[in-house]
Amino acid sequence: MKKKILHKHPLVIRWFHWLNFPILALMIWSGLLIYWANDVYKISFGQTLVFHFFPENFYKTFNISFHLAEGMSWHFALMWLFFINGILYVAYTLISGEWRYLLPDKNSFKEAWQVLLHDLHIRKFHPTQIKYNGAQKIAYTLIIVMGVGSIVSGLAIYKPVQFNWAMNVCGGYGNARGIHFILTIGYVLFFLVHIVQVIRAGWNNFQAMVTGFEIFKSTKAEQHEES
Amino acid sequence: MKNPNSKLEEFVDAKSIKRKSVVAFCIFFLMLVVGFATWKWINNQPTDQGALRPLRKVLDVNEKFFSAFFDSTKLVKEYPLSAAAKKVRVNGIEGIRDNVDEDTWRLNVIKDNGDTLKITLDEIKLLPKKNIVFDFKCIEGWSQVTHWAGVPLKEFMKHYHLKNEAMKKYVGLSTPDHGYYVGIDMPSALHPQTLLCYEMNGKALPKIQGYPLRLIIPVKYGVKHLKRIGTMYFSDKKPADYWAERGYDYYTGH
Incomplete structure (x- = not known):
């Protein structure tokens, strides 16, 4: 018996994706160990404190306090893996032509809006797509831009004199730390939305990130799940 | 379709x-x-100077990598005097807990041939003085624009004919009680903005800021800016470093 499959994720992209997951997770963890030593960021409304990054019980739960040296040693080791993995991923998408599926075009923003309406159950119709819909294209491209931002702002904090161009791009040393922090919060938010969407999209979509292909249930099913 | x-x-x-x-x-x-x-x-894995051994190895590789293209012509950004903080943050008092006797204090410079130069503060003050207002950066993540003055270490070494010593790979510094000590790679030590500093905000250093003489090395994090220098020596081997022994990166260079 023959089944129809959709070749979705090339092998190397699957490797880059799954390697990035623990690397980024550990970068965020070690980054928190560093951030704790000067945890100055907060959201406040006028004089009223809305949220302090981070409350004491958060530090306690994740055993973050008093691990600055440990955080730095992990952060400055894993930065290489994060950087190399990211560079190779971008290089691969460019050389293989995979970027064509990933880079948003002028239709993507309209499409992303339609996807959002669909996902919020406001609209039945889901736009047809090749591999990724408009919302995904925007999200997966934005995350690369964020990665570049983390590297540039990270360099600005790590070597503010030798990489003074990076510090100037960030608008100073203090701003570089702020940007580095906000981008990290961005990764966490991305991760949460990503997980929800992967669960919603179902098993066939998820297993494609491991096997590389989606399997059609029957040959007449032309429409496949979103991812 | x-x-x-x-x-x-x-x-x-x-x-x-x-x-x-x-x-x-x-x-x-x-x-x-x-x-x-x-x-x-x-x-x-066992720890090496307070850091897990594989991570310590990476820190050492990072040091080699980044020091290979350390460019001493790149200067730390300087600010106008008005930008300097009046209340300067104090973060550590290791090595300066006891009192210092200003009359007997000397900067002990251990030369290559084993001789020790004993230099008074007044002698150091005779050397060309440089002011610097820069963003002092702590490894904890905070920074503060502060104003310091003293003699560039490079000029000091020239004046005292420490030519052979300048050929060594590292400078070691320690407080008179040896309670705090740092090691600094020679290119950073000879950076034009590295000072043997005796003034803060235009006045003699407060005791808590390292009176009579401290290091100001803008191309490094605050941990290397040793307060109350007692001894200076030179070595091709990495001098002992207080925080590097406690799991931190040795280089901590900018």
């Missing part, structure tokens, strides 16, 4: 799909195990 995915679609034998899926998931779980094992292995 034409299917936009047609190029990516293929009819494949169901058995082969199953086999490919099983192989892919086996590799996936194997990598999961390898990942966890690597994490466990690194965390079970």
Whole structure:
């Protein structure tokens, strides 16, 4: 018996994706160990404190306090893996032509809006797509831009004199730390939305990130799940 | 309607799909195990100067890598005097807990030939003085624009004919009680903005800021700006470093 499959994720992209997951997770963890030593960021409304990054019980739960040296040693080791993995991923998408599926075009923003309406159950119709819909294209491209931002702002904090161009791009040393922090919060938010969407999209979509292909249930099913 | 995915679609034998899926998931779980094992292995390694050995090795590689293109013509940004903080932050008092006797205090410079120069503060003040207002950066993540003055270490070494000493790879500094000590690579020590500093905000250093003489080295984090210098020596081996022994990076250079 023959089944129809959709070749979705090339092998190397699957490797880059799954390697990035623990690397980024550990970068965020070690980054928190560093951030704790000067945890100055907060959201406040006028004089009223809305949220302090981070409350004491958060530090306690994740055993973050008093691990600055440990955080730095992990952060400055894993930065290489994060950087190399990211560079190779971008290089691969460019050389293989995979970027064509990933880079948003002028239709993507309209499409992303339609996807959002669909996902919020406001609209039945889901736009047809090749591999990724408009919302995904925007999200997966934005995350690369964020990665570049983390590297540039990270360099600005790590070597503010030798990489003074990076510090100037960030608008100073203090701003570089702020940007580095906000981008990290961005990764966490991305991760949460990503997980929800992967669960919603179902098993066939998820297993494609491991096997590389989606399997059609029957040959007449032309429409496949979103991812 | 034409299917936009047609190029990516293929009819494949169901058995082969199953086999490919099983192989892919086996590799996936194997990598999961390898990942966890690597994490466990690194965390079970002995520590080297307070850092897990594999991570200490990476820190040392980072040091070699980044010091290889250290450019001493790149200067730390300087600010106008008005930008300098009046209340200067104090972060550590290791090595300066006891009192200092200003009459007997000397800067002991241990020369290559074993001689020790004993230099008074007044002698140091005779050397060309440089003011600097810069963003003092702490390894903890805060920074503060502060105003310091003293003699550039490079000029000091020239004046005292420490030519052979300048050929060494490192400068070691320690407080008179040896309670705090740092090691600094020579290129950073000879950076034009590195000062033997005796003034803060235009006045003699407060005791808590390292009176009578401290190091100001803007191309390094605050941990290297040793307060109350007692001894200066030169070595090709890494001098002992208080925080590097406690798990921190040795280089901590900018």
